[in-house]
Structures are given as C-alpha cells and as structure tokens.
Amino acid sequence: MSEYDIDKLNSPIQEDTITNVPNEVEKKPNYLMAFLAGFGASVIVGIVIALIGMWTESEYMIVLCIGAVIVASVIKHFVPRKSIGGAIIGAILTPATYFIYQTMMAFNGYYYEKDGDTWFWFLLIGSVILGGFMGYNNDDE
Numbered sequence: 128m129s130e131y132d133i134d135k136l137n138s139p140i141q142e143d144t145i146t147n148v149p150n151e152v153e154k155k156p157n158y159l160m161a162f163l164a165g166f167g168a169s170v171i172v173g174i175v176i177a178l179i180g181m182w183t184e185s186e187y188m189i190v191l192c193i194g195a196v197i198v199a200s201v202i203k204h205f206v207p208r209k210s211i212g213g214a215i216i217g218a219i220l221t222p223a224t225y226f227i228y229q230t231m232m233a234f235n236g237y238y239y240e241k242d243g244d245t246w247f248w249f250l251l252i253g254s255v256i257l258g259g260f261m262g263y264n265n266d267d268e
Contacts, residue, residue: 158212161205165220168201173227180228181235191228195221195254199261210263217262222254 172194180186199217206213229247232238239246 156207156210156212157205158216161202161213161216162220164205165198165202165216166223168198169220169224170227172197173224174231176224176228177231177235180232181237184237191225191250191254192257194224194228195257196261198224199258202258202262206262208264214259214263217258217260218255219258221258221261222251225251225254 176190176194179190198221202217202220203213206216
C-alpha cells in the first residue's frame, strides 16, 4: 500500500511518462467572466488613458498600446489557448477601450487638428487586430 500516492491522484497536474515534464490540464473557458472582466477593464483603462491625455494635453501611442495590452491580458486570463471566443471578445473590447478614450476626449474638447479621421481608424483597426491576436494566443508557458 505504500507505493500509492494519494496526492498524485488528486492533483490536476500529471507528468508525461516519457519526458517527466508536468502537463497541466487545460482550463475550462469562462467566456462570460472574460467578457465582464474585459469590459470592466476596458472602461477603467479607457478612463485612465483619457485622464492621462487630458492631464498632459497630448496623446501618447505607447500609453494607448499599453492600455490595449492590459485589456487583452485580462481577457486571456479567463479563456484557454487558441480560443476563437477569446479572439472575438478581445477584438470587441480592446477597440472599445480606444472608443471610450476618444469619446471622453471629445466630450472634453480634445480632438485631432489634422488627419484625425485617418488616425482614428488606423488605431481602431489596429486595436481590433491586437485584441483578437492576444485573445487567441494565450501563451501561459
């Protein structure tokens, strides 16, 4: 009886017999929590980015990119690897962050002087691509 280890039976981590590398069991997708947490993060990050933009009276692309990465990171925490659902949620909520940012800036009188339509669409489409990519590729390793 001493050769049986009950802790190994109850553990979700199993070892591969050939390489002795632990294989984690894939986590179950929780798309509702991913959407709700991503939406909450999207609103908070959009407001924070808008406050930074109004405080400094300028727009920093690195801040916008960091905000998109934060929202996408929150989403991919709740979805498994290679998840189409995660990609769709990321492609919706990451541009929502940028849209919330632009809406808050517009309501407070900030707008682009030149080529504003071009930058708006460029960054909106870029955030769709980034959110979809990060929602799909969950690299937890």
